Amino acid sequence: MRSAVAPVVPIFRTQAQAEALAAIYLRPQRNWTLASLARDLQVAPSTLHPEIHRLTEAQLITVTKIGRSRVLHANPDHPLIQPLTEILSYMYGPRTIISEEFTGIPGVERLLIFGSWAARHSGRPGPVPHDIDILVVGEVDRAALYAAADRAQERIGMPVNPVLASIRRWDTTADALIRQIKSAPVIDLTADIHTRSEKLNP
Numbered sequence: 001m002r003s004a005v006a007p008v009v010p011i012f013r014t015q016a017q018a019e020a021l022a023a024i025y026l027r028p029q030r031n032w033t034l035a036s037l038a039r040d041l042q043v044a045p046s047t048l049h050p051e052i053h054r055l056t057e058a059q060l061i062t063v064t065k066i067g068r069s070r071v072l073h074a075n076p077d078h079p080l081i082q083p084l085t086e087i088l089s090y091m092y093g094p095r096t097i098i099s100e101e102f103t104g105i106p107g108v109e110r111l112l113i114f115g116s117w118a119a120r121h122s123g124r125p126g127p128v129p130h131d132i133d134i135l136v137v138g139e140v141d142r143a144a145l146y147a148a149a150d151r152a153q154e155r156i157g158m159p160v161n162p163v164l165a166s167i168r169r170w171d172t173t174a175d176a177l178i179r180q181i182k183s184a185p186v187i188d189l190t191a192d193i194h195t196r197s198e199k200l201n202p
Helices: 015-026 033-040 044-057 081-094 094-104 116-121 143-157 167-171 176-183 192-202
Strands: 061-066 069-076 108-114 132-138 160-166
Touching: 015 033, 015 044, 015 069, 015 081, 033 044, 033 061, 044 061, 061 167, 061 192, 069 192, 081 094, 094 108, 094 132, 094 192, 108 167, 108 192, 132 143, 132 167, 143 160, 176 192
Parallel strands: 132 160
Antiparallel strands: 061 069, 108 132
């Protein structure tokens, strides 16, 4: 079962349209067809078809025939591709998904994205990341930790690798991995999950 996502904002016509755009724009390594996109979003192809038609008519996506398949891609020449990608990344990208899935897990003191994904997000050049590394600091149940990572991985479409560290390990200077994480770009989601928890449990 897919986790709940934030309600669609008024700039998108429907939730299905927004999620379809997010999949196509934020996961360009996939060769999306209408059928594969519908399966991924867990909606009926008949529901998705008119949305894809509208997006094609608006030239936000392109359709390429590969054999018998019609493959959907973001239109790189559309003048709105950069701001639209940024909006979709904010709403449906890894940062949002990971903070959603890890919200409410007892014992999480810090939640950080590190490694290549954080480096690319900060503007450091390098190859396109094929996974996302996260550090969870605190006394956390491992089963809950891995379950959240699995849910996030399913929604993002790439592996999510969690590393669990105690508060003592985070505070030490002897741990090579912790030193490396602290010296490199990270995306700190700690405030995000605490804010979400407060909203869920006022």
